[in-house]
Amino acid sequence: VHTNHDELLTHLRTTVGEASVLTGDGLEAYEVDWRKRYRGRALAVVRPRSTDEVAAVVRLCRRHGVAIVPQGGHTGLVGGGTPDDSGRQVVLQLGRLNRVRAFDEANFSMTVEAGCVLQSVQEAAAARGLWFPLSLAAEGSCTIGGNLATNAGGTQVLRFGNARELCLGLEVVTADGQVWDGLGGLRKDNTGYSLRDLFIGSEGTLGVITAAVLQLVPRPVAQVTALAAVPDLDAAVSLLRTATARCGASLTAFEVMNPLSLELVARHVPGLSPPWAGHAVPPSAWTVLLEVSDGESEAHAQALLESALGEALEHDHVLEALVASSVAHSRQFWHLREAIPLAQAAEGLNLKHDISIPVSRIPAFVAATDRSVQAVSPGARMVTFGHLGDGNLHYNVQAPAGVEPSGYLQAFEPAINACVYDAVQAHGGSISAEHGIGALKRDELERRKSAVALALMRSIKQALDPADLFNPGRLLRRR
Numbered sequence: 001v002h003t004n005h006d007e008l009l010t011h012l013r014t015t016v017g018e019a020s021v022l023t024g025d026g027l028e029a030y031e032v033d034w035r036k037r038y039r040g041r042a043l044a045v046v047r048p049r050s051t052d053e054v055a056a057v058v059r060l061c062r063r064h065g066v067a068i069v070p071q072g073g074h075t076g077l078v079g080g081g082t083p084d085d086s087g088r089q090v091v092l093q094l095g096r097l098n099r100v101r102a103f104d105e106a107n108f109s110m111t112v113e114a115g116c117v118l119q120s121v122q123e124a125a126a127a128r129g130l131w132f133p134l135s136l137a138a139e140g141s142c143t144i145g146g147n148l149a150t151n152a153g154g155t156q157v158l159r160f161g162n163a164r165e166l167c168l169g170l171e172v173v174t175a176d177g178q179v180w181d182g183l184g185g186l187r188k189d190n191t192g193y194s195l196r197d198l199f200i201g202s203e204g205t206l207g208v209i210t211a212a213v214l215q216l217v218p219r220p221v222a223q224v225t226a227l228a229a230v231p232d233l234d235a236a237v238s239l240l241r242t243a244t245a246r247c248g249a250s251l252t253a254f255e256v257m258n259p260l261s262l263e264l265v266a267r268h269v270p271g272l273s274p275p276w277a278g279h280a281v282p283p284s285a286w287t288v289l290l291e292v293s294d295g296e297s298e299a300h301a302q303a304l305l306e307s308a309l310g311e312a313l314e315h316d317h318v319l320e321a322l323v324a325s326s327v328a329h330s331r332q333f334w335h336l337r338e339a340i341p342l343a344q345a346a347e348g349l350n351l352k353h354d355i356s357i358p359v360s361r362i363p364a365f366v367a368a369t370d371r372s373v374q375a376v377s378p379g380a381r382m383v384t385f386g387h388l389g390d391g392n393l394h395y396n397v398q399a400p401a402g403v404e405p406s407g408y409l410q411a412f413e414p415a416i417n418a419c420v421y422d423a424v425q426a427h428g429g430s431i432s433a434e435h436g437i438g439a440l441k442r443d444e445l446e447r448r449k450s451a452v453a454l455a456l457m458r459s460i461k462q463a464l465d466p467a468d469l470f471n472p473g474r475l476l477r478r479r
């Protein structure tokens with residue numbers, strides 16, 4: 001193994017071109033994560049334009065014993081795509097692999113390169129009258145490669161599943177620099193281990209995703225959203241049951257937001273005001289956002305929502321409801337929900353817990369965890385919101401009002417995490433619903449995952465990446 005970095009840089013420049021190998025200062029966008037929690041230093045940021053170039057870069061780095069950190073839109077929330085601070089890792093930035101390779105409308109699929117930005121994929125599908133339903137607040141900058149590497153969830157999981165369920169095939173560059181072409185686009189393929197599923201959710205630790213076949217669905221004729229004020233989380237869970245019964249497969253989103261999350265949005269995001277101003281809704285009420293996607297008409301979608309909300313109002317599970325009257329109105333409701341992470345960032349660093357719990361146990365989980373967090377940190381501010389329909393909550397904790405966030409985080413993070421993750425375990429949940437493990441939750445994973453599961457995961461890593469070339473120390477400890 002050669003470790004001559006200058007020689008590696010020279011080879012990289014010859015292989016992908018001078019302009020595609022960035023070194024020196026000014027690389028913060030690649031070296032500091034979205035939350036500004038992780039600050040690394042890269043030997044170089046390499047921006048290949050094709051799968052063959054990716055494979056050549058992997059072979060060169062492998063020959064020189066230099067680790068590779070795959071990176072897409074760099075919107076990940078667990079520090080998985082940020083280099084460490086050694087100055088000896090290469091960031092493999094995939095943004096230039098951004099072509100739509102093929103459409104197969106009869107197969108309801110499209111083949112795209114890994115660096116395509118999610119929103120541009122949604123738009124390309126829409127231009128053909130089809131829908132790629134993966135949707136999350138970072139869709140303007142996250143990439144398909146990153147979505148698949150983290151098995152992203154988002155707002156449509158209730159109906160369409162995670163990124164995994166929306167992927168029919170992959171192309172991957174392996175740790176020895178070979179290209180695995182798994183772009184068949186089949187819905188049925190029982191020819192042994194599912195390699196595709198192994199790479200999905202592997203967070204860049206097993207291979208570099210360079211392209212994918214994505215599953216498309218017919219575009220709904222109408223999408224209508226509603227907001228409902230509910231007295232508490234028990235009522236929100238009851239509303240979910242009612243809405244599922246009334247709307248069936250048309251119910252495509254069911255999001256919940258606690259009062260503080262909407263307060264922060266109103267404080268930090270210009271143009272967004274609290275939805276219940278002027279209504280007889282107590283300040284302690286939670287807000288639910290429901291979305292119906294309908295194959296018939298806007299009026300039909302509105303009628304479905306009105307029937308679900310009407311029944312819930314009768315049973316006092318809903319205090320007040322607003323059904324969007326136009327597409328712009330629906331967008332406005334979504335904007336409230338999607339602005340929460342940005343509002344939280346503006347309020348200051350915070351502790352994020354992206355967890356899942358069986359839906360039925362969520363009210364008890366939140367009540368118990370609120371109590372135990374307040375016991376270790378009186379005045380801590382809970383910003384609790386998320387995809388209640390999938391049992392996925394973002395249980396985030398902001399420093400008490402007026403307390404400087406970074407010092408607070410340092411002092412309280414371990415104790416608050418212990419409260420939250422102990423409660424997650426006690427309620428049969430998962431410590432990472434959709435954001436992944438990365439650097440942030442690696443040690444927590446070791447504490448919480450069974451010894452058998454960890455041993456199986458290490459065997460897979462050893463088999464596919466024996467030299468620990470891809471993302472060492474992320475997801476699993478370095479060997």
Ligand SMILES: Cc1cc2nc3c(=O)[nH]c(=O)nc-3n(C[C@H](O)[C@H](O)[C@H](O)COP(=O)(O)OP(=O)(O)OC[C@H]3O[C@@H](n4cnc5c(N)ncnc54)[C@H](O)[C@@H]3O)c2cc1C
Pocket residue numbers: 034069070071072073074075076077079080081082094114135136137138141142143144145146147148149150151152153154155203204205207208209210341342434435438471474
């Ligand atoms: C405002 C905001 C809202 C968000 N909302 C959601 C949400 O609702 N649901 C959700 O699941 N996530 C959410 N996220 C997290 C993030 O957007 C997703 O994880 C996204 O899928 C990451 O894509 P990316 O291209 O930015 O990946 P990056 O951040 O660049 O990378 C993420 C991980 O994937 C690896 N990786 C990236 N590209 C590749 C590749 N081509 N091959 C192999 N490995 C690769 C990286 O090494 C890293 O470990 C949100 C983030 C933000 C900032």
